[in-house]
Amino acid sequence: MATELDNSGDLKLVRSGLAKLASALPMWQVREDAATGKGNLPYAPKGVDVEYLALQKMAPLPLIRLAVRTTCQRLRAGGVRTAKGADFDKELWRIWDRNNLGSRQRIVYRDGIVHDRGIMSVWPNKADKSTPIVRPESPKAVWIEPDPADPFSSIWAVKHWTESRDDKTITVAMLYTPKYWAKFEGDGAQNLGEVKRGKNPLGRVPFVTFEPEIDAEGNNSSLIDALMEPQKAVNTLRFDLLLAAQFAAYRQRIATGYDPVVRDGNGDPIVKRDPETDEPILDADGLEQPLIRSPGRVGVDRMLVFPGTDTEITDLSESDLGNYVTALDMLVATFAAVAQVPPQYLIGDFKNVSGDLMVATEATLRSLVTDLQTGYGESDKEVFRLVEIARGGDADALSDLEVDWSDADPKNINQIASAASQMVPNGAPMRMFLEQWPGSTPRTVERWFADAEAELSRVMAGDYAATETGPKPDE
Known part of the structure; x- marks a missing residue:
């Protein structure tokens, strides 16, 4: 679909951004599955029966999802303050409210925790210049290229999506630079052509990143990466516990020296025969099936009687599930320590826990939330600066802006x-x-x-x- 508008340099940037998004997609899916409780099932040998598979599906405990939600529920910007006065602050917050960011802000906060980066976009509103458009964006669909000389600023960005037109799927990609934007369309990432371009009214890349952990080189990391292996350990032990509860939690009766095969006077097995043809009935391996004598049904009101003088009836003691429970509590407590979540939130054991002790166990979570509020607060400030530019104001006038966070602590x-x-x-x-x-x-x-x-x-x-x-x- 190449047209006379095509710019090879811009198209190269678009393809570069799309390629980087494609290479990051597998890890994005792994993290998303872990955060939604759809991670890998515990190991089970091949060929196990349906009962084992059912227990395998029951075993996963979505602790990562609980840890993420517990943290995100305490992240909510409740207002802004500047030196310009209450009326100016209320107008800024009106824009925030008009974009439904009271609830949507948690999207970027969650993406930052799970996917190492949340993204929010700002763009002028043609219908109402006083209310710019502010939207959360998916890190799966937007690539922001950092400045090699200053990794904390961006030099261009690419956003893409697909549309259905005349029973065809069209790929749309937008390139944003501080000076201009360009729109590309095609039937795939490798067949894009420029269809439109214009001046960037913001003079900046219109995306703001929310990164909870970032180093001096601009490398960020997901907070749940360190939780995936502890999550697998918990799932595996829960699987072992369910197996033990299903097959070894009760005393088992066993019989030794008992031959269930029915034999003739010479000691040869008597095989099953088709009643019409009198031909031996074969099993799946093509072997003749012998007649099997039923050992009877086990019950407290029944007696088991076996033929033969060598048959002995004994029993096996039940497994102690308490050891599994103790080990599982230890693994969950370790997970809570790594996730900086109070252990009682995950274990659910509130016995003999005083109010003062519960407040004390909140300290690590409070530290994590405060750290996130500090980083996310800087990103929120940048969003408001872009908002001020988009409505025709001066972003430098917001140099003293502060974000007020709602206090969700007990x-x-x-x-x-x-x-x-x-x-x-x-x-x-x-x-x-x-x-x-x-x-x-x-x-x-x-x-x-x-x-x-x-x-x-x-x-x-x-x-x-x-x-x-x-x-x-x-x-």
Whole structure:
């Protein structure tokens, strides 16, 4: 589909970006399967029966998924602050809300944890210039090329997708540079042609990366890579436990010296015969099938009687499943330590755990979340800078921007209220305690203050009935 618009240099960049995305796709799928609980099943020898395979499917325990969700549930930007004042901050946050990023922000946070990189895009909105378009992007579909001289900045990016047109699948690829963008289409990555181009109104590559771990050379890593092997160990031991519970958890009766084959007077096996042709019935290997005498059904109210003088009935003791449980708890606790998740979240054992102890076990998770908020906060700031450019503002005016994160840590509201009652009368600001209240955001705190001020004004004006909840005097 090459046209007169084609630029060989740009097409080379597009193909390079698509090739890098294709080479990263297998690892993307491995990480996605691990994060969604679809990792490899525990090992089982070939040829095992259906019962073994059913236990093999039951064995996996999706701890990686739980660890990722536990962390992501504590990552939620709740507001922004700048030196320009509350009205300016509210307008920035309005744009965030209009793009439904209150819920969609978790997409990029999760992608950063799972796939080593989350991506968010910003672009001017032709329909409403005051509200730029901000979207999470899939790291499977967007490649961002780092600057060799400065790996923390990008020099171009490629985004691709497919469309169905006239029963044909068309590959669409977009190239973005700080100066321009170009659109390519074709029936495959190797048959693309440029169909359109234009000026980049942002003057920057319109993608922002969210990378939880990155080194000085710009190399990033997934936080779940270190959890895959511990996850496999847990799955394998759970498989062993299920097998032991199925086949060795109860006392087994065994018979020795018993020949179940029916024999004639000469001691030769009597074979099965077709009742119509009287021909021997053969098994799958072509061998004659002997008649087998039933040993009877085992039961507490039945007696087993075997022919022959050499038959002995004994039993095998059951397996101790407690050893499996102990080892499994140890592996899960080790997984929790590597994932920086409180072990009680994974084991589910809350016996004899005090509130203070539970808060203490949250320390490692709190450290992880704080570290992620620091890195993701810088990315969120860059998103807002691009938003300011997209709506015609000055990104340098947001140099002092700060992101407020909603506090999702477990809180003892009685302790917060007690501390406030003691410290506020001595000069501590009430805002300090309201911001720690579960579920509070800068906007809810402002609303609480406004409501309190309105109530106080009515009381000072003598409108006591508006604030009282009891019956009025005439009642």
